[in-house]
Amino acid sequence: xxxxxxxxxxxxxxxxxxxxxxxxxxxxxxxxxxxxxxxxxxxxxxxxxxxxxxxxxxxxxxxxxxxxxxxxxxxxxxxxxxxxxxxxxxxxxxxxxxxxxxxxxxxxxxxxxxxxxxxxxxxxxxxxxxxxxxxxxxxxxxxxxxxxxxxxxxxxxxxxxxxxxxxxxxxxxxxxxxxxxxxxxxxxxxxxxxxxxxxxxxxxxxx
Numbered sequence: 001x002x003x004x005x006x007x008x009x010x011x012x013x014x015x016x017x018x019x020x021x022x023x024x025x026x027x028x029x030x031x032x033x034x035x036x037x038x039x040x041x042x043x044x045x046x047x048x049x050x051x052x053x054x055x056x057x058x059x060x061x062x063x064x065x066x067x068x069x070x071x072x073x074x075x076x077x078x079x080x081x082x083x084x085x086x087x088x089x090x091x092x093x094x095x096x097x098x099x100x101x102x103x104x105x106x107x108x109x110x111x112x113x114x115x116x117x118x119x120x121x122x123x124x125x126x127x128x129x130x131x132x133x134x135x136x137x138x139x140x141x142x143x144x145x146x147x148x149x150x151x152x153x154x155x156x157x158x159x160x161x162x163x164x165x166x167x168x169x170x171x172x173x174x175x176x177x178x179x180x181x182x183x184x185x186x187x188x189x190x191x192x193x194x195x196x197x198x199x200x201x202x203x204x205x206x207x
Contacts, residue, residue, distance in 0.1 A: 027053045032045055
């Protein structure tokens, strides 16, 4: 769930420690990442733009609070049952993730794809490209747009709907929407109306 709603990379999730979980602010701090090197795990500092604070939805607060309870500040939040240290991607997939994906008809689905799920959910919730960039830890908003351009294309339709709704909530919007007759331009008093006496505005005698 943290992957699907936080958009973390696997190494960033695996490297979470209790001190990285701020339950008061509902934030996950990305201060380190766990990488695999020739079968061994190594802890590294993230790149400057990957070092970030990620908000998480309220329904994850209690599960995370339980997960960190009683753990040392520098211990791993997610840990292997045997090693009790950083959870490996392969162990996570073999032990739970892959069978769960198979059971819902999505064989081959990977934990990294939940990062794309998080992006889609954030955009649907109204997040702009800069907010999504910060959540994902991209170096620039241009990278975010290159990868997820199709998601932001739908923003144009959303903007049009929002503008329409906002206009109808104003007096001006209601006037134009409910009174189509107001779109008709009334003839000038100085213009001659067919069937009625009057002087054309173009007639010098009318000056």
